[in-house]
Amino acid sequence: MSLVLDPAAQDLLFREARTANSFTDEPVTDEQVRAIYDLVKYGPTAFNQTPLRITLVRSPEARERLVALMADGNKPKTATAPLVAILSADNEFHEELPALFPAFPQAKDAFFAERPVRERSAALNAALQAAYFVVGVRAAGLAAGPMTGFDAEGVRKEFLDDDHAPLMIVNIGRPAADASHPRGPRLSYDDVITTV
Template identity: 80%
Template sequence: MSLALDPAAQDLLFREARTANTFTDEPVTDEQVQAIYDLVKYGPTAFNQSPLRVVLVRSDEARARLVKHMAEGNQPKTSTAPLVAILATDNEFHEELPALLPHFPQAKDAFFSERPVRESAATLNGALQAAYFIVGVRAAGLAAGPMTGFDAAGIEKEFLDGDHSVLMVVNIGKPGEDAWFPRLPRLAYDEVVTTV
């Protein structure tokens, strides 16, 4: 059975898309990032939660502060990517729920009054939004290099506050020379899907 999305778009978003490890020096504009966000903000989350927060690292000073918290293998690519985004969750996202859920105003207090519940919801739904963000970067004709190899406490202290938790750091730009590692295998349909 064919998909509604044409094969070229399927390739752009999934089959041919890869994690980039090198980038050209072509800049990534604020307009491109806004177009990405304005597309992916519609991805589904539970109760329309929107805990994702994005910190764009552009200045040399901020980049140096970030690089020191990255794992050794991630430092060179983070140093040279045209744009780096810190994707984090806002653990106080529930404060915005009345505006996002006008038909269900009690959601803010009914489900999210306890901090551990909010943090769990923020992590799950923020991770969903982060995945949409990566696909959105690809839809913009850019490459994404998402990474989780970093000192989370260091990044949070340097760039966030106590109400935010870092999920991942994403290098963004046009792929450079030798940008890709060899494609690794994925599980086959029959290894993943069961019917009951």
């Protein structure tokens, strides 16, 4: 193998990791979530923008409101996960760019003055960050159950605002014994890689 990451870490993050559909009742702490974010915030994005916003759904009342907005097949998963996170893209992320990117302060106005440009950039870069977040959950020894089967407009109205676009809901916790389906097939190297 030509990978530097040790095989056990490769298994933890990729080969043995699965999307979890059920969890034990062991809680997920704020300290665990902070450690996950403090690791994955270093993932690359355009201009080092950080449009991902994470809303942790902890109270029973908020959980009930969220479950009502999930697709039928996702309701039981979301109702019973130890922690649920709403991942969204902040379409006003550019307001933070001067502080994050002081060497190029005009980036805020030069590139992101128009809302449609910001929305496209926020969606792409927040999706990158969401993927890092899922890998970070795995790095913490937890399992993630990312889902896009929900009423996005309802989630936006109930939990966010007009400047935030929901991307996915992620159930988080220690996987139960029957947490995952068998791994589905993946395309091979030859199916995906082209050299020009």
